[in-house]
Amino acid sequence: MTARLKTEDTIAAIATAPGSGGIGIIRFSGPQAERILQQLFRPHRSQVIFQSHRLCYGRVVDRKGTVLDEAMAVLMRAPHSYTCEDVAEIQSHGSWPVLQAILAEVLAAGARPAEPGEFTKRAFLAGRIDLTRAEAVIDLIEARTAASARLATEHLQGALHNQISAVRDALVEMLAVIEVAIDFPDDAAEILPTDQFFSQLHSHVIQPLQKLLALAGQGKVLREGIRAVIAGRPNVGKSSLLNALLREERALVADLPGTTRDTIEELISVRGIPVHLVDTAGIRDHADTVEGLGIERARRKMEQADLVLLVLDASQELTGLDQQLYTSIDGKKRIVVLNKIDAAPPEQLEQMSRAFAEETQVQTAAKCDQGIEALQDAIWQAAMGKSENMDEQPACAPNLRHAMVLEKALVACQQLEQTLQAQQPADLIAVDLQSILDYLSDIVGLTTPDDVLDAVFSKFCIGK
Numbered sequence: 001m002t003a004r005l006k007t008e009d010t011i012a013a014i015a016t017a018p019g020s021g022g023i024g025i026i027r028f029s030g031p032q033a034e035r036i037l038q039q040l041f042r043p044h045r046s047q048v049i050f051q052s053h054r055l056c057y058g059r060v061v062d063r064k065g066t067v068l069d070e071a072m073a074v075l076m077r078a079p080h081s082y083t084c085e086d087v088a089e090i091q092s093h094g095s096w097p098v099l100q101a102i103l104a105e106v107l108a109a110g111a112r113p114a115e116p117g118e119f120t121k122r123a124f125l126a127g128r129i130d131l132t133r134a135e136a137v138i139d140l141i142e143a144r145t146a147a148s149a150r151l152a153t154e155h156l157q158g159a160l161h162n163q164i165s166a167v168r169d170a171l172v173e174m175l176a177v178i179e180v181a182i183d184f185p186d187d188a189a190e191i192l193p194t195d196q197f198f199s200q201l202h203s204h205v206i207q208p209l210q211k212l213l214a215l216a217g218q219g220k221v222l223r224e225g226i227r228a229v230i231a232g233r234p235n236v237g238k239s240s241l242l243n244a245l246l247r248e249e250r251a252l253v254a255d256l257p258g259t260t261r262d263t264i265e266e267l268i269s270v271r272g273i274p275v276h277l278v279d280t281a282g283i284r285d286h287a288d289t290v291e292g293l294g295i296e297r298a299r300r301k302m303e304q305a306d307l308v309l310l311v312l313d314a315s316q317e318l319t320g321l322d323q324q325l326y327t328s329i330d331g332k333k334r335i336v337v338l339n340k341i342d343a344a345p346p347e348q349l350e351q352m353s354r355a356f357a358e359e360t361q362v363q364t365a366a367k368c369d370q371g372i373e374a375l376q377d378a379i380w381q382a383a384m385g386k387s388e389n390m391d392e393q394p395a396c397a398p399n400l401r402h403a404m405v406l407e408k409a410l411v412a413c414q415q416l417e418q419t420l421q422a423q424q425p426a427d428l429i430a431v432d433l434q435s436i437l438d439y440l441s442d443i444v445g446l447t448t449p450d451d452v453l454d455a456v457f458s459k460f461c462i463g464k
């Protein structure tokens with residue numbers, strides 16, 4: 001990939017998160033980085049000149065010479081830096097006012113504030129990383145579980161880029177053959193054995209792209225997580241289940257129906273999947289105004305859920321309300337949770353279990369932490385859409401942007417198949433091949449339109 005543009009200005013930002021921390025980092029990148037660093041950083045040994053990639057101890061001073069902080073500084077000379085430009089970083093104490101004061105000096109010395117993701121955008125524009133790796137940087141920063149971080153790291157190391165590149169290489173090879181056929185139209189039939197072309201298209205292009213696309217759902221789950229709503233009649237043990245899954249006494253639990261009145265939301269990790277868990281008010285008919293509002297909210301949450309955990313009290317007979325709730329989530333992803341099995345007569349439990357034989361069901365005793373692991377497994381399986389091997393996660397999974405482009409590329413593959421089937425001339429085959437190639441170039445950022453690039457980088461935080 002070649003550089004798209006040369007950047008003239010030097011950008012600066014606080015790279016660490018707001019708040020106070022042990023250290024904080026101010027980062028600046030661009031042609032003025034070294035001069036600015038020299039202007040406001042006084043090395044402890046005055047004879048020190050900045051060696052690239054060497055950490056240096058000293059003091060940061062403002063324009064009047066007042067010391068702002070003791071700090072470490074490092075200069076990373078182009079092109080061996082994150083942005084491929086000269087980059088300087090000052091590691092000061094992580095007090096927000098100190099960081100802001102240092103940033104103000106950097107800006108006064110000639111830098112301008114960086115936009116969100118601008119450092120990474122420069123790395124991309126310089127050709128150091130492709131677009132899938134740039135997107136992985138955001139995913140890694142925002143990862144909420146170890147499993148989502150692992151997926152981001154795989155992408156950062158080029159997992160998706162490499163797969164797309166392999167398909168692109170196959171297409172380029174096919175295009176080269178076509179071009180020979182265009183140049184020698186009389187020998188085209190010999191140069192272009194259609195069967196071979198078809199099988200190449202299938203095994204090197206269509207199948208790999210379909211395989212990738214099939215992983216998009218799992219990618220979404222790992223990156224964004226799912227919303228799982230705990231619903232059911234009052235007093236069946238919904239809040240007890242939330243507490244057991246959270247491993248803390250988050251929600252009030254009482255032997256009174258109508259204990260939970262508002263919804264309670266918490267983020268947990270279920271075998272690496274971020275799960276937004278929502279506890280709701282127990283649903284019943286005759287409730288007071290406040291409880292009624294809670295019930296309305298509970299119903300709305302059920303509608304919005306990716307997964308409903310329908311909780312039933314196994315120590316009691318099924319009621320009409322249980323049935324009603326069950327039918328109201330028809331068509332939704334759901335798990336039937338038979339709770340209070342410690343207090344359930346065996347025949348009744350068996351009968352209830354038979355009534356939901358078709359459903360994914362888990363038997364629990366939330367009060368005694370029983371069946372919680374099985375419930376976690378069931379949540380994982382429902383979210384990932386597969387039933388085996390919970391330790392296995394895809395090393396590569398397209399995000400929504402990639403998936404949309406992959407779908408278009410596959411449509412273009414169908415078009416190419418039709419062209420081949422109709423034995424159209426070689427130059428038409430070349431046009432179709434080129435259009436598949438163009439889509440794949442969009443994924444890695446070779447030809448991606450500017451508005452898409454802007455959309456990608458605007459999701460970043462400032463300083464990255």
Ligand SMILES: Nc1nc2c(ncn2[C@@H]2O[C@H](COP(=O)(O)OP(=O)(O)OP(=O)(O)O)[C@@H](O)[C@H]2O)c(=O)[nH]1
Pocket residue numbers: 233234235236237238239240241252253254255256257258259260261280281282283339340341342343364365366367368
């Ligand atoms: N024996 C037994 N009791 C349980 C179990 N889970 C919950 N309970 C009890 O059932 C009662 C209601 O529990 P909650 O967790 O408050 O039930 P809820 O569904 O959130 O109730 P509402 O918020 O009123 O809708 C409490 O007394 C719990 O201790 C269980 O597994 N076994």
Ligand SMILES: [Mg+2]
Pocket residue numbers: 238239240251252259260280281282
């Ligand atoms: Mg409750």
